[in-house]
Amino acid sequence: MTFDAGTPAPEVVADDHLLAAWLAEAAGRRLLEVRSEGLEGKELKDAGDRAAHDLLMSLLATYRPGDAVLSEEALESTSDKDARLSAPKVWIVDPLDGTREFSEPPRDDWAVHVAVWEGGTLTAGAVAQPELGETFNTGTPPVVPPRTSDKPRIAVSRSRPPAFVSALAEKLDAELVPMGSAGVKMMSVVRDVADAYVHAGGQYEWDSAAPVAVARAAGLFTSRVDGSELVYNQDDVYLPDVIVCRPELADDILAFIAEHGTE
Numbered sequence: 224m225t226f227d228a229g230t231p232a233p234e235v236v237a238d239d240h241l242l243a244a245w246l247a248e249a250a251g252r253r254l255l256e257v258r259s260e261g262l263e264g265k266e267l268k269d270a271g272d273r274a275a276h277d278l279l280m281s282l283l284a285t286y287r288p289g290d291a292v293l294s295e296e297a298l299e300s301t302s303d304k305d306a307r308l309s310a311p312k313v314w315i316v317d318p319l320d321g322t323r324e325f326s327e328p329p330r331d332d333w334a335v336h337v338a339v340w341e342g343g344t345l346t347a348g349a350v351a352q353p354e355l356g357e358t359f360n361t362g363t364p365p366v367v368p369p370r371t372s373d374k375p376r377i378a379v380s381r382s383r384p385p386a387f388v389s390a391l392a393e394k395l396d397a398e399l400v401p402m403g404s405a406g407v408k409m410m411s412v413v414r415d416v417a418d419a420y421v422h423a424g425g426q427y428e429w430d431s432a433a434p435v436a437v438a439r440a441a442g443l444f445t446s447r448v449d450g451s452e453l454v455y456n457q458d459d460v461y462l463p464d465v466i467v468c469r470p471e472l473a474d475d476i477l478a479f480i481a482e483h484g485t486e
């Protein structure tokens with residue numbers, strides 16, 4: 224079977240916000256197709272990572288031939304890195320975030336991340352959640368609904384929740400909501416499924432770039448765990464910690480971490 228991504232309309236090609244959403248949505252369709260082919264376990268994970276990466280690389284080469292790309296699935300050579308660090312615009316993509324959950328059908332907590340970095344800052348982003356049929360994006364920023372829970376809900380990794388987040392939850396009288404994928408956890412705050420996502424201990428730029436761009440566009444608070452700004456397109460793309468939350472929770476979360484750390 225040959226996958227046909229279709230052709231984006233001219234107004235989509237002309238706009239980074241719209242193109243990011245179109246690309247994430249197309250890779251999501253490709254991943255749904257891979258998921259229907261009967262593979263399991265590691266084979267399914269590898270097939271998904273590879274198919275979504277190859278599709279995004281090919282579409283970016285077609286529609287943004289002059290831009291640099293940083294993808295989780297690409298082995299970056301020294302010359303690729305030099306090009307990325309001196310490029311005016313870089314697409315930061317995680318072709319399949321929540322690979323583990325992708326390989327456990329019918330779980331829906333996996334996502335495609337497509338972000339645009341330009342001149343030192345994230346300028347556009349899209350996070351597709353294909354099994355929800357949704358692509359959150361900065362072109363039409365999501366509107367965060369009013370909070371439906373009195374008790375704060377903190378989204379955490381289902382497979383490796385950081386220990387300090389349990390202590391934070393106790394302090395805030397919050398509940399933990401485990402789920403896969405960094406993007407899904409950040410979009411859970413956008414969707415009022417959780418009120419905060421607090422992570423430390425390891426992650427890379429592609430895990431947070433697109434969802435942070437969308438969360439910011441939706442008016443949420445985003446930062447490192449020490450309150451400093453999240454900075455992208457660095458020489459070392461390890462970016463191990465992040466907070467995304469409703470703005471009213473930020474001071475309490477930052478104060479707890481300043482006092483107790485994340486160890």
Ligand SMILES: Nc1ncnc2c1ncn2[C@@H]1O[C@H](COP(=O)(O)O)[C@@H](OP(=O)(O)O)[C@H]1O
Nearest residue numbers: 319320321322380383403404405424425426430
């Ligand atoms: N300690 C760690 N070190 C490196 N990457 C981590 C990490 N914890 C989480 N991640 C990455 O963040 C994403 C979400 O993880 P989780 O669901 O556990 O919260 C995953 O991306 P991928 O699925 O793209 O590999 C995972 O690899």
Ligand SMILES: [Mg+2]
Nearest residue numbers: 317320321430
């Ligand atoms: Mg990831």
